[in-house]
Amino acid sequence: HWGGAVMWRGVTWAKPMRTGASFVGLGTHRHRVVVYPISHPDPNTGLALINWIAEVTMDNSEGWKQTGWFRQVPVSKFAHHFAGWTYEWLDVPALIAGADGAYENPMIDRDPVPTWVDGPVALMGDAAHAMYPTGSNGASQAIVDARVLGASLLAHGVTPAALSAYDEKLCGPISQVILRNRGAGPFGLLNLVDERCGGTFSNIDDVIPPAEREAFMAGYKKAAGFAIEQLNTAPRTIADGARVDAAKAA
Structure with missing residues (x-):
């Protein structure tokens, strides 16, 4: 696309x-x-x-x-x-x-797909969610994919259940990020300024109040998984030294 x-x-x-x-x-x-x-x-x-x-x-x-x-x-x-x-x-x-x-x-980009998993195969990175490079989250999401998949393998072993848990956690929300990026992603805020005043203003607060700007960006960050407070308070996705339990392997 x-x-x-x-x-x-x-x-x-x-x-x-x-x-x-x-x-x-x-x-x-x-x-x-x-x-x-x-x-x-x-x-x-x-x-x-x-x-x-x-x-x-x-x-x-x-x-x-x-x-x-x-x-x-x-x-x-x-x-x-x-x-x-x-x-x-x-x-x-x-x-x-x-x-x-x-x-x-x-x-x-590519249209979102309903699942990233097919039998014993799971997609990740651009193969799963090729998206417009808006907000730099194409590359960062690939890192998130790897961590979440790793955590799923730790929780469920090398099993179909691990792939299903990974798919359930990320496929739907990241599909929405793909579509948001088509709409300019975080730069949609610039489009609002253009629509309201043609980009000419003396004080941006008269065009878009601070609260509206913050709400716009918070919505994008939340959808993309970049919400600052959420990231800073979240536990590590994979604990140091964690290993997959061989007994759980399929």
């Missing part, structure tokens, strides 16, 4: 913006940039390695016509889409131009 969005990814050495660890999203689901640091600043230059994703939604009536899903392209192919995106605290054209290279990806 391709919704028409194409992403270009790159990394550039630049000064971190805002707090120095801020994750920044600009634009709407049709035309946006995501920027965040992926290294500590160099103590001598103050520069950090900044990851950026530039995205544009285009006509997808004929489907994806390029060969493959990931290829290197020149920055000049897409930089014009973001000309003029210059602010006191962030120069998007300069950030894109400063990269050594860029990689093009269509936003591709």
